Amino acid sequence: MNIAFIGLGQMGQAIAHNLLKGDHTLTVFNRSRDKAESLLQAGASWADTPAEAVAEADVVFTMVSDDAALRNITLGDFGFLTALPEGGIHVSCSTISPETARELAEQHRQKNTEYVACPVFGKPEAAQAAKLWICTSGSQSAKDRVGPLLELIGQETYDFGDDVGAANVVKLAGNFMIGCAIEAMAEAFTLGEKNGVDRKAMWELFSNTLFASPVYKNYGKMIAEEAYQPVGASPALIRKDIRLVLDTAQQSMVPMPFGMVVFQQLTATVAKGIDNIDWAGFAGEVSENAGVGKR
Template identity: 60%
Template sequence: MTASKNLNVAFIGLGQMGLALATNLLKAGYPLTVYNRTASKAADLVAQGARLAASPAEAARHADVVFTMVTDDAALTDLTTGPEGLLHGLPKGAIHVSCSTVAPDTNRQLAEAHAKHGTTLVAAPVFGKPDAAAAAKLWIATSGPAAAKSTSAPLLTVLGQGTHDFGDEVGAANVVKLCGNFMLGAAIEAMAEAFTLAQKSGLGREQVYDFFTSTIFAAPVYKSYGKLIATEHYQPVGAAPAIIRKDLKLVLREAQEHLVPMPFANIVFDQLSATVALNKPDVDWASFAERVSENAGLGKR
């Protein structure tokens, strides 16, 4: 199989991230078949020339490479190996590029199912919000068989600003993704605590944010998430609190399996749990920073 625009591509899962990724593949000139449980979400892609499939199996039937981007492990497993899963249609020798944030073991198990079927799975979780996905500015971690990664590499180039490979072990990229989401959560908690201390000491949150993000913390994460925390304005929604709470649960499960104490991860998980319990789905997951202000006796401005 050669890597070229002659590759037939399928994309399954058209949430905010999936829709942006699929759109960029279509704009790059790849023949694209799409599937989403709510078919109406594919309307714009169909209008641009994509073909809409009635099931994951149908979407994968003529694909050289099929991408998946779904919410959780159960959804990924079902659309891969379920009664109408993509494995029932994917041709021998084809590649499944799994972009979802899932447990490393989930992609390992699915890779075994692919091997029995004569197909291959490449893990390719991404870092970045939907606006970064739309602008093809994601950072992508990959792991899996070298030949499959080589074939899918031109497609990934269309989706992001950089791809970093973590070897042949297919679960490795998912470990990186979980570590990254934990580090984001820890940074959000740290900024929330720091800005709240500054506020209660009589300083402006945004003044402190401006200083740090132009000096010793001049990094994209501190600038982007820090702005939300400094202004206490948590729209637009990059990812809902419930979704990232699921990710932190995976982090803690992995930590338990490998006997790694992660007290900060537990703090972030508890903050997200409290945020989800408040039932505010229209705020970004960084809004768990509000729990720090509330605990310090400050209400939202």
């Protein structure tokens, strides 16, 4: 297939490299060309605009920071929607609102192209290893066509039906649940520390018994050691995601008080200008409020 890829942050670069391993042609675009250098050396081609990137594409993948960025590269002055060949498929991996996904799907329908929501779970190292957990929604025919490409980038795909907004609801719900787990661990480990119990000892117990899962093992280690590197996603980026959670909850009439707690903790971290740590670093708000912070 001829594939275009737009948005080459840590996640985008890793996913694009794995697509190249499938012996497909790949054309890439990013606001800054330097992030494309490793892909160009691996055989990808460069495009000067999103529209140029998709001119001969069967499929275009996008992985950008937010709804506004996705709308811009799709519908803006140099956006790719009008340039994507008829029958082409847009695979959107970004964490966006379900409303934006539905809006873009309708725009694609009017142009005789298709849209598949494809948000993913996993840190950049999981993306590099093609071990992402993938959520999809959209038309079955489009999902069937891109299925072999998704096998190149993830370990398993979970489908959520025809409504393109559904996969984005699942992605937002997942990020909300991770945020709640981070807050819960921060509070629990800080409670232990204030009472003379080693934080790391608590993490070792819980992550190997009651809460033996990737979130408690990986994020829990960061929180136990209060060492928030490497940066998988920044506090500001995930604050945006939790804002989308709360917006969707409000529109759906779903009370989500824990969501507000996570949002306020991320807001405090971002307001302090702390941007060189993984988003799990908002756990430091709990430690600092208890007088034991080491962030």
